[in-house]
Amino acid sequence: MSNKVDTNFTTQVKAILNKLYGRSVLKDSLLEQAIEFYEQQTVQQHKLDKLSQRIKELSHQKDDADAKRQIEKLERNYRDLKQESKLESSDRYNYLYTVCKDILELTEGNNFAETIRKSAQVLGTIQLLCPTEGKRVPEANERNKPFYKAVLTLRLLDQLYIDQVIAVKDGHVKSVIGDITGEDYKLMQEKTPEIYAEFVEKVQIPVMMASLLQDIGHFHPDAQRIVRGEDGTQDPHRTLPVEERKQLLQINYRETIRFLIEGIGAPMYVGNSKADREKFNIAEHKKLVFIKHLLKNAIAPKQGIGNLLKVPQIYASIILSTKPSYNYKLLPKVYQALNKNAEKGACSQVVVDTLRTITGDFPQGFGVTFIPQDSDGRHGEHYEYAIVNQLYPNNPEHPKCRTATRGLTFIGRGQDIEIVDDISLYNTQTAKKFAALSKDRLNEILEKLASNYQERKKLDLLPRCWNAGEYFGMKNHQKLWVKSS
Template identity: 75%
Template structure:
């Protein structure tokens, strides 16, 4: 299937991915801005330290007019450098803030139901744009992780506030929501726009920022020396020895916080009112403290608010893995790993269960194979393809999907379907029963559903899932989230 022009939404997602972790000659993505900050910051600091030393030396002397002029010059130079640094950080803040607003506009609607639909579309689109085999899996997955994780974190934040647990009881969040009930939170956007706007500015945007910045410290030169080796020759996606992993985690946290505080910081107030400026600065300082608190508490969250970004981080590291062990077929086993983390005390079981309630076992955009029912309600003698396209399944083991084939033919306008265990080829018992079909019949099915002979040779005769990325390459197949019927 030749790749055509993408839908508007797919183009927006691709643009957003580039703004976050893209690499270009302009060096203007969030990642490239962080790398530039890490490279320039020691130089800035060295200059400031030298100026501070010279100013202190002159201050201890009872100098003449010439010394006074020299002191004024040095102090002016010091202020200019600090001012330049502040303007640069303010530009980076505005860039990050606008990305957060864009994420919200693409993933949230006028109602809770519309927000869930748009978030499913974002998560599914990211998954379907990522290769599931080949040499570029790690590279593309690494670039896609921050956006994917931030969307999951938003939906987790909402659900924890609806359930009125953990994050809803955090001091900063509570100061915004007050005594708002879970039910009232769910309809807040429709019935209390002021609180909703305040919640977006003071909680949601800081939460997105924390999620997007969580691993940016990995790109500090000191961290990259561990990841790639001193001469840059090592595979950056290899499994690290325990000591190197610990060192990397420490550097990542330290440098992520440094980039947050010094590289982004609080925005500059624009206006002439001292009272408004003071109020603005207090509010922005609180947000900065909240982001730092999320980042710090995510290191060892136990049962605390750090789980809000830690659990999506673990989930995303499996779904969009950068390791050699990445295996697309095993993605629906993601909660086995998350539950093991929870059992070890690495994260909260309650938050893991909450995320599972939202996502189900099958990630958005995952290719599901199922056996359709015939007119008598019996299982047919062939399988069809579907793609997971909705969040909040009634049963986490039964994904909500959009049919991608009918009668062994690819279609653009399939129906939504719940893939229950008895028709899902991911279900071992179902697959065993279906395996009774002759090899010739299975080959015949595969011939119709696979696009070329080379691909057929690599596919299982009885596929537990299918790789839907090529199907998604056609713009008519990118409308998996529009209304049917």
């Protein structure tokens, strides 16, 4: 496996991951910009307060020429500081906006079917880039989760509108696209491109921004003191006591909103038309209010539009979990946890069911093991590997996959296959039947599929699933979404 060069698509996905939650010496990712904003905020406010106080003190002597000059200078300094702050916010807004456009470039096709395919490719690529065992899992999942969640949120928005569920009832969404039907929504890009362009700017991008910013407040110093402990030595991914968890949620919401309003805000109008400026400012203010509305409603969404953020947030926190209890083999049980959340009233069951229609039980990029069948439908005496590569399965329990092996040999261009219960080793009954094979035969199969003896020792003789990360590390194995021959 010497060829570690990525396809262009994988390179683009990695670039966006770095732009969002990456860490580098340049400190220019969205996360690092937020951390810097939180650090500077206190200092900046202190300077402004000091200037205000001094202006107030001198205002009693404004008849004095010297005091008047000092006031003018202080007011100029105050305006300069505010302007500097506004320019920094504008830069952050433009950065976030550009990243959202980059995401749309990767996920949106020329029609609805192409958008679904490209979105599956992004979700699968992110999953396959994440380690599934070892110390790096929590850190990698924390970094990759916002992008993953934003894509899920876009696709959930689509399906909720197609089904005429929650999104339709939101005033902002309705003001942009009116009363179009679910079918017309699917064809909006082709039939009404001018409405689609408005929809992208006024709905999709704000929804993405809300999703990407949803947990940014966790990186405020007050939140980090809870997460890492007062002395900074605690494991940031440990399970917190209930009271600390409540505190963290409050801080996260407060500081996420602060970063949204003060750290990003609305973009500045460029141009000389007063009428256009006013129109621009009103439109941007509406978008900002919509983002805030989404974030606020995601805390306790009940049956409302807050579910658009909340349900993907819970889903992504399990699929890309940062907890020590993370277990790759249990990822297809994700909807058990989501259904429990819905039962407790933490989110809407309708929205959970809608997301399950899109993703199925098996996340994109998950490694599935199955028993091949011959042309007469007889089961073979060995198993093969496949990778989940399509959204919208016919049955949530039957993932649509691309085969990764044939005759126990890894291949670069497999076939698309639906893995139903009686050939899926994830299905307990099928696994029990297949377990009748001798240990020697199972060892023989494993020997062909595992790259070395050490790896073989760690693998189950009868694997319910497999970790496809190493396979995906080869460029010619990264084309799981290209039409199979």
